[in-house]
Amino acid sequence: MHHSLSIVAQQLLLIPFVLACLMYITGVIFSARRQRSWSIFRTCSWTAGCILAGLAVAGPLASLAHHSFFHHMLGHLLLGMLAPLLMVLGAPLTLLLRALPVHSARRVSRLLRCRLFSLLTDPVFATVLNIGGLWVLYTTELYGAMHQNLPLHVFIHLHVFIAGYLFTASMVYIDPTPHRTDYRYRASILLAALAGHATLAKYLYGNPPDYVSTSEAEAGSMLMYYGGDFIDAVLIFLVCLHWFQAARPRSRQASHPIYQ
Template sequence: MVSNHSFDHGAGMSGASASWTSWDLFIGGLIFAFLILLYMVAARVSNRNYRTWPVYRYLCWVAGMLCVGLPLIGPLARLAPANFTIHMLGHLLLGMLGPLLIAFSTPMTLLLRSTPLLFARRIARLLKSKPAQIVAHPAVAALLNIGGLWVLYTTGLFMDMHHSLLLHIVVHFHVFAAGYIFTVSMIYVDVAPHRHSFQARAIILVIAIAGHGILSKYIYAHPPDGVPSEQAKLGGMLMYYGGDAIELILVFWLCMQWYKSARPRPAASILQALD
């Protein structure tokens, strides 16, 4: 069974994909290469005054950039318009795994360590501002992330973005930004001026995981406009099981941080505190 609008195989994103030229893809590739190089340079600057930047953070940044780049300018970007399953793989990379890897590369910490003091103070004030506090609240971040996906896949927005390059860019930017903000609001691996309790974050994370899982099942049973039923089923299963695998990392990391903060202090440390 196919939904009301047929998904145009090979030209499903006629308006948007036709606007992407080889030059656009070349420029996009240069942008991602520049971001990778910029991170390396910033790390070298940081190493002059601080402890050596860990190798795993370099790897996380490069891997994160690849996860973000593949659905935007890589082979997945070309295949996704004609195949919803490939599109959903791009969603997992762009909105979940990419943001998680980039979060573990702690870009905000590196930015504050590698820029002039005056600029770093401005960035710090921005992170502490009221708007930043609102957006970074775990509940708001979860709403932007999971709620945005519900809007995308249960309304006509999914079809509309395939016929407008601007809307296509806006939707993909939102998917990445919302995924990144949600990730850093759940696990504090980078600069986090506004911190919330483990209990609150755990509850919100469980609700968000449930919302993501329910949406994947909804897609399985009710394909988005223009998506064939078989592709919707495969895409829904990929979203469900692939999302679970990435969300399991979030759960593990949150629980590990919670355990470390709650475990009893060594007896020697307690005796020293009493002296």
């Protein structure tokens, strides 16, 4: 992609995350005005996620990713895995419901119960969108084409983030989720997703995408494999933690800080 087009792409991709951070802070302010305190941890988590996503799509890392598969994969881990995890922990829907007036919050609650939201938060759908999308990206001509086409470049990066966010939100219920699924169901889908991600990393080690050298493919796939394992370990821990807490007596749950 031409340098000027690369700059435009970076600016276009940075805007949503800047707006997301500003809107979240605005929600915190409105919540405080209603005398509803908000967790500093969740604010920091959301802000950190926005910053990491911004670093992945704009700046030196994004520029290097056009020519280096290793740096591209580092951006993938930040944009598609770590940033979504941190932003899910920020509980944006919960903050939105606290900041809105009662009648508006009820409308949002009704929207969360619709069939479309149920589909988007279903673990199988989110996994196909997330892991399946990565297989299509790296095993077809799409990876090479995205570096030559501005709209495609922007679309794929947004897809990587949105798919990563929906996948994380479908596994770890931080925000209100009317269409909850069983822990065993989520755990089994999570294991399948982790296997699909790891298998793709191993495949790329010996089968580089278009325009990627063997050495770059090996370095990038190793980062994808081991870096993904680290982030996945955090996700597994959260799922198991919530599963354990859900199995505890309600009287003990009520006194635990995570429920307050």
